[in-house]
Amino acid sequence: MFMIPYGRHSISDEDIEAVVRVLRSDFLTQGPRIPEFELQIAKKVNANFAVAVNSATSALHLACLALGVKRGDVVWTSPITFVASANCARYCGAQVDFIDIDTRTYNLSIIKLEEKLELAKKEGRLPKVVIPVHLAGQSCEMSEIKELSKKYHFRIIEDASHAVGGMYKGEPIGNCKYSDISVFSFHPVKIITTGEGGVAVTNDAELNHRMARLRSHGITRSQEEMTIPSEGDWFYQQLELGYNYRMTDLQAALGISQLQRLDEFVSKRHDLASNYDKLLKGKPVISPFQHKDSYSAFHLYIVRLKLEEINVTHRQVFERLRSHGIQVNLHYIPVYRHPYYAKMGYKRQDFPEAEAYYSEAISLPLYPDLTFDQQELVVERLLTPLGHQTIF
Structure with a gap:
């Protein structure tokens, strides 16, 4: 595949x-x-x-x-x-x-x-x-x-x-x-x-x-x-x-x-991020916010699903993309959820924003050799299952 x-x-x-x-x-x-x-x-x-x-x-x-x-x-x-x-x-x-x-x-x-x-x-x-x-x-x-x-x-x-x-x-x-x-x-x-x-x-x-x-x-x-x-x-x-x-x-x-190519790599990542922004505008996802003081290196392009507007789950969207060969990821599982840390007594309710983030976030493909055509495919597959109960 x-x-x-x-x-x-x-x-x-x-x-x-x-x-x-x-x-x-x-x-x-x-x-x-x-x-x-x-x-x-x-x-x-x-x-x-x-x-x-x-x-x-x-x-x-x-x-x-x-x-x-x-x-x-x-x-x-x-x-x-x-x-x-x-x-x-x-x-x-x-x-x-x-x-x-x-x-x-x-x-x-x-x-x-x-x-x-x-x-x-x-x-x-x-x-x-x-x-x-x-x-x-x-x-x-x-x-x-x-x-x-x-x-x-x-x-x-x-x-x-x-x-x-x-x-x-x-x-x-x-x-x-x-x-x-x-x-x-x-x-x-x-x-x-x-x-x-x-x-x-x-x-x-x-x-x-x-x-x-x-x-x-x-x-x-x-x-x-x-x-x-x-x-x-x-x-x-x-x-x-x-x-x-x-x-x-x-x-x-x-x-x-x-x-020697660091600046070129970061510039290309910004071009790709801007293209994602355009492709996702008006769609039921939240694109990455950029603080006025920051020029991101854009290692990742993380979106959050507006789950209240769609009829499928976070997991279903993730699995739909993976099933079509788009290896999205989730950065990250909150550290306190891992068994090694969980036994230390951290309470999930102490971190409501981290919990909300974890329930909605997906990292879309982003790297210098990614093409605009591939981005269009990623966005198409991201949005196709929205509003549909059946994942196929």
């Missing part, structure tokens, strides 16, 4: 040649392409430093470790995200809580965040870190979050996994103007890809240094950091318990090549 995926990488001959050059070089794992990729990413987003790793999940974990998240701490994030945004805090032994989402952007709600902070202050349970998630590539209201961090004394990690190439208030998402650390993902369905991979960017030299050491077993070869004089050129010391979170030179070479 012909398939239209919800997301797909775009690989050029130049990308392939970049990887082949590394395969023919002396370096496959740790080599010169990794620091080059880090420099180019940092420059692209106007940050001082970048630490490339094997996944955005690893980058989130390193970010939490670098900020000293530990057992007894509390970390807050959005419930509408992939589980990694919460798991990174659990890896450190911290407790996790969630802030309900904004009714239009589906990012965490500033109103709900402020309310929760005021209550937590009274109870003596303020978060050590808040992790805003830029869902679908649209920035959270980072200026407001930063102001709240000054008042309530928490650190900020931007989960910008969806958002490389996006802008906030006219500046690149990831410049860390409003956060301590920002994290991007380079999974194949994201804006650019390294196969698997991620990066943590920061403007803080010490945070950068700690993340770089932790990604490679906590090992140093720097005499300034060693506890005893070096015993020879072979000598190194493990100073703390780190991890094998390193990116390879193969991945970095692909990333460097892909980065």
Whole structure:
């Protein structure tokens, strides 16, 4: 059956040649392409430093470790995200809580965040870190979050996994103007890809240094950091318990090549999103809202079904599209619904907007090589079952 995926990488001959050059070089794992990729990413987003790793999940974990998240701490994030945004805090032994989402952007709600902070202050349970998630590539209201961090004394990690190439208030998402650390993902369905991979960017030299050491077993070869004089050129010391979170030179070479087309990819995604907007105008769906301060990277195009206007269920629409080879998805199941988190006692009624969103949302296909003709087919299949009881 012909398939239209919800997301797909775009690989050029130049990308392939970049990887082949590394395969023919002396370096496959740790080599010169990794620091080059880090420099180019940092420059692209106007940050001082970048630490490339094997996944955005690893980058989130390193970010939490670098900020000293530990057992007894509390970390807050959005419930509408992939589980990694919460798991990174659990890896450190911290407790996790969630802030309900904004009714239009589906990012965490500033109103709900402020309310929760005021209550937590009274109870003596303020978060050590808040992790805003830029869902679908649209920035959270980072200026407001930063102001709240000054008042309530928490650190900020931007989960910008969806958002490389996006802008906030006219500046690149990831410049860390409003956060301590920002994290991007380079999974194949994201804006650019390294196969698997991620990066943590920061403007803080010490945070950068700690993340770089932790990604490679906590090992140093720097005499300034060693506890005893070096015993020879072979000598190194493990100073703390780190991890094998390193990116390879193969991945970095692909990333460097892909980065050259980042702006082109984001522009094409905007063209496709605008076309969806036109095709869906006046139909019983809610198209993505775009905040005036944000230029989304448009990793996803998420619609919400107006279930009160149609005669089929959310699940029926989803299954109808899948049965016709259109691989829609749902981003995401609220994190607190997963069995691992549900046993911690979260109440669904505490997150009414996240619950409403989950009952109506569908991510339509969106990737640079998607054609307008394919979009018309997607919309036709989306709308055909509406008003009909029989799915066939």
